[in-house]
Amino acid sequence: MALDKAAVAHIAALARIRLDEAELEPLAAELSHILDWMEQLAEVDTSNVAPMSSVAAAGLPMREDTVTDGDCREAILANAPQAAPSGPTHGPTRGPTSGPTRGFFAVPKVIE
Amino acid sequence: MSGLTSLTLAEARAGLRTRQFSAGELARAYIAAMERARPLNAFVTETAERALDMAAKSDERLNGGIARPLDGIPIAVKDLFCTKGVLTTAASHILDGFRPPYESTVTEKLWEAGGVMLGKTNLDEFAMGSSNITSHYGAVENPWRRPGDNRPLVPGGSSGGSAAAVAAHAALAATGTDTGGSIRQPASFCGIVGLKPTYGRCSRWGVVAYASSLDHPGPLARTVEDAAIMLGAMAGHDPKDSTSAARPVPDFAAALTGGIRGLRIGVPREYRAPGMPAEIEALWERGVEWLRDAGAEPIEISLPMTKYALPAYYIIAPAEASSNLARYDGVRFGLRVPGDTLDEMYERTRAAGFGPEVRRRVLVGTYVLSAGYYDAYYLKAQRVRALIARDFAAAFEGVDCLLAPTAPSAAFAIGEKMDNPIAMYLNDLFTVPANLAGLPAISVPAGLSDDGLPLGLQVIGRAFDEETVLRVGEAIERAAGFAHRPSFVAGEG
Numbered sequence: 001m002a003l004d005k006a007a008v009a010h011i012a013a014l015a016r017i018r019l020d021e022a023e024l025e026p027l028a029a030e031l032s033h034i035l036d037w038m039e040q041l042a043e044v045d046t047s048n049v050a051p052m053s054s055v056a057a058a059g060l061p062m063r064e065d066t067v068t069d070g071d072c073r074e075a076i077l078a079n080a081p082q083a084a085p086s087g088p089t090h091g092p093t094r095g096p097t098s099g100p101t102r103g104f105f106a107v108p109k110v111i112e
Numbered sequence: 113m114s115g116l117t118s119l120t121l122a123e124a125r126a127g128l129r130t131r132q133f134s135a136g137e138l139a140r141a142y143i144a145a146m147e148r149a150r151p152l153n154a155f156v157t158e159t160a161e162r163a164l165d166m167a168a169k170s171d172e173r174l175n176g177g178i179a180r181p182l183d184g185i186p187i188a189v190k191d192l193f194c195t196k197g198v199l200t201t202a203a204s205h206i207l208d209g210f211r212p213p214y215e216s217t218v219t220e221k222l223w224e225a226g227g228v229m230l231g232k233t234n235l236d237e238f239a240m241g242s243s244n245i246t247s248h249y250g251a252v253e254n255p256w257r258r259p260g261d262n263r264p265l266v267p268g269g270s271s272g273g274s275a276a277a278v279a280a281h282a283a284l285a286a287t288g289t290d291t292g293g294s295i296r297q298p299a300s301f302c303g304i305v306g307l308k309p310t311y312g313r314c315s316r317w318g319v320v321a322y323a324s325s326l327d328h329p330g331p332l333a334r335t336v337e338d339a340a341i342m343l344g345a346m347a348g349h350d351p352k353d354s355t356s357a358a359r360p361v362p363d364f365a366a367a368l369t370g371g372i373r374g375l376r377i378g379v380p381r382e383y384r385a386p387g388m389p390a391e392i393e394a395l396w397e398r399g400v401e402w403l404r405d406a407g408a409e410p411i412e413i414s415l416p417m418t419k420y421a422l423p424a425y426y427i428i429a430p431a432e433a434s435s436n437l438a439r440y441d442g443v444r445f446g447l448r449v450p451g452d453t454l455d456e457m458y459e460r461t462r463a464a465g466f467g468p469e470v471r472r473r474v475l476v477g478t479y480v481l482s483a484g485y486y487d488a489y490y491l492k493a494q495r496v497r498a499l500i501a502r503d504f505a506a507a508f509e510g511v512d513c514l515l516a517p518t519a520p521s522a523a524f525a526i527g528e529k530m531d532n533p534i535a536m537y538l539n540d541l542f543t544v545p546a547n548l549a550g551l552p553a554i555s556v557p558a559g560l561s562d563d564g565l566p567l568g569l570q571v572i573g574r575a576f577d578e579e580t581v582l583r584v585g586e587a588i589e590r591a592a593g594f595a596h597r598p599s600f601v602a603g604e605g
Contacts, residue, residue, distance in 0.1 A: 003479075008475070011475050011478050011479050011482065012475060013459075014478050014482060015434060015462070015474050015475055015478040016438075016441070016455065016458040016459050016462055017459060017462045017463050017466065017471055017474065017475070018456075018459035018460055018462070018463040019463065027472075027475070030472065030533065031472070031475060031476060031479070033533075033534070034426070034472075034476060034533060034534065035476075035479070035489075037423060037426075037534055038423045038426065038427055038489065038493075040419075040420065040423055041420055041423050041424060041427075041492050041493060041496055042492075043420075044417070044420055044492075044495075044496050044499065046492060046495035046496060046499065049495040049498050049499060050495070050498060051491050051494030051495050051497075051498065052494050052495070052497045052498035052501060053325060053494060054311075054325045054355065055311050055312075055325070055501065055549060055550030055575075056311060056312050056325075056355040056357070056550075057357075060354050061351075061354055061358075063351065072213070075213035075214075076213070076444075078211070078213060079209070079210055079211065079212075079213070079444065079445035079446070080443070080444055080445065081442060081443075081445070081446070081447070081448035082448065105443050105444060107443055107454055107457070108450075108451060108452065108453055108454050108456075108457055110453075110454050
C-alpha cells in the first residue's frame with residue numbers, strides 16, 4: 001500500500017499532529033514501507049475467525065452504582081498548563097459551570 | 113558495611129530481618145551506587161530523600177518485629193508508573209512537569225509491602241522501542257561492553273533504564289512493563305532476569321498506557337527467586353483495572369522447588385527463523401539439553417502462525433497507541449504549545465511533544481483505524497491474533513511450557529539499526545507472541561555471545577501458571593551458572 005503526500009497529510013490531520021511540508025515525502029515513503037510489510041497478513045486465511053480484542057475474560061465486571069471518587073478538582077487542575085484558579089475572584093462569574101469555587105482548564109477561544 | 117549491593121533481594125531481606133544491617137544502610141549503599149551509575153543515564157529522577165524516609169520506616173517495622181515482605185528493599189520504578197507527587201515522564205517531552213496526583217496500583221503495592229523507592233528509570237518514549245534510544249531524556253547505556261571495544265551499547269528497551277540499573281547493581285530490583293518484549297529483551301541484553309506475568313496478573317491502573325490489551329507490568333531482578341518475590345508483591349486483583357484478574361496470588365517464591373522432572377518442554381519449530389545467528393541457536397540447544405538433564409522432556413512443537421505475530425503486533429499496538437495517546441492535547445497536563453485555535457494548539461503541542469517513533473506509531477495507528485482501512489488492517493490483525501492464541505492453546509495441550517531464545521541478537525551499539533524501523537521491530541520476534549496471547553514468560557541469562565555479551569533464554573507458560581515458568585527459569589539459571597559481570601558495576605561489591 002503506497003501512501004502519497006496527501007494521504008499522510010490527511011492522517012496527520014486526523015491524528016492532530018502538525019507536519020511540515022518537507023516531512024510529508026519522507027514519512028510517506030517510511031509509512032508505505034511499514035504498511036507493505038504488514039501486507040503479509042493477507043496470506044492468512046481468517047475466514048470464520050472472530051477478531052480478538054483482548055485476552056482478558058469476556059465481559060466487563062460490574063460494580064455497585066455508588067460514588068467511588070470525586071471532590072478532587074484541585075488535584076485534577078494541578079497539572080494543567082493553564083488553568084483559571086478556583087476562588088471567587090477570578091474569571092467570569094456567569095455560566096452553568098461557574099460558581100463561588102470554580103476552577104477551569106483554560107483553552108483558546110472555541111466559540112466565535 | 114561493604115558488599116551490600118552485591119546481595120540478592122532474598123539475601124538482603126534475610127540480612128535485614130536478622131538485623132545484620134539496617135534498611136537505612138542498604139538504602140545509602142544503593143543511593144551511592146545510583147549516583148555512581150549516572151553516566152549510564154538509567155534514571156530520569158532520583159528520589160534519594162524519599163528512599164531514606166521509607167527506609168527509616170522500614171527500620172522501625174524491622175526493629176519492631178512486624179516486617180513486611182519487601183521492607184527495606186531498594187526498588188527502581190520505570191518512569192511509566194505514576195508516582196504521587198513525583199515527576200512521571202514516560203520519557204516524553206509531552207509530559208513535561210507532570211506530577212501525578214495518584215499512585216499506580218503496582219507501585220502502591222510495592223510501598224505497602226515495605227519497598228523503598230530509589231527513583232524513576234529511563235525508557236523508550238511511551239515504552240515504544242527496543243533500544244531505549246527514543247527517550248526524550250537521552251539514550252541509556254548498557255553497563256556491558258564488548259571486551260576490547262569501548263563503544264556504548266543499548267540496554268534494550270523499552271524498560272532499558274530499569275534493566276541497566278539492576279544489572280549495574282544501582283537498584284536491587286525494578287518494575288518494568290512489557291508490551292512486545294519490553295521487560296524480557298532488555299533483561300536479555302543486560303544479563304538479568306525479566307518476568308512478564310500473565311495479562312491481568314498485575315494491575316495496569318496508573319501505568320501510562322501504550323497498548324492496553326498488550327501492556328503487562330512485571331519485575332526485573334538479578335535472580336529468578338528475586339523476580340518471584342517481586343511479582344508476589346506486585347500482583348493481585350484491582351477493581352480499578354477492569355482487565356485485572358480476580359484470582360488469588362500464589363506464593364511464587366515457594367514454587368521454586370527445584371524439581372522439573374517429568375515436565376514437558378515445547379520447543380517451537382517456527383522460532384528457528386531463517387537467518388537465526390548460530391550462537392543463538394547453539395544457546396537454545398544448550399538450554400534444551402539442560403532441561404533434559406534436569407529430568408524434563410523436550411518435545412518439538414509447532415506454532416504455525418509465528419511469522420505473522422510481528423506484523424499483527426505492529427498493527428494492533430499502534431492502533432491502541434493512537435487511541436491512548438489522544439489524551440495528550442496540551443489542555444490538562446504536560447506540554448502546551450500555543451495556537452490561535454484549539455485545533456492548532458492540539459496540532460502544535462503534539463508535533464512538538466512526540467518524538468519521531470511515537471509520531472510514526474500514532475500515524476500508523478490512525479491509518480489502520482481510519483475509515484476504509486479498519487477491516488483490512490486492524491480487524492485482520494485481530495483475527496490473526498486469535499489464531500496465534502489458538503496456536504498456543506493447542507501446544508499447551510501437549511506441553512507444560514515452551515523454551516525459546518529471548519531475542520535474536522545480543523545488545524547492539526547505540527546508533528545501529530536506526531535507519532530502518534522494521535530492522536528495529538525484528539528485535540521483538542520471539543517476545544511479541546506471548547504478549548498477543550497474554551501468556552507469562554521469563555527471560556533468564558543463559559550465556560555469552562561470541563563477542564562477550566549476555567544472551568537470555570525465554571520460558572513461556574500457560575495463562576496464570578507463572579509458577580511453572582519460574583520453576584523452569586530457575587532450572588535454567590542453575591544449569592547456566594551465569595556468573596559473568598558487566599564491565600561497569602556501580603555497587604561497591
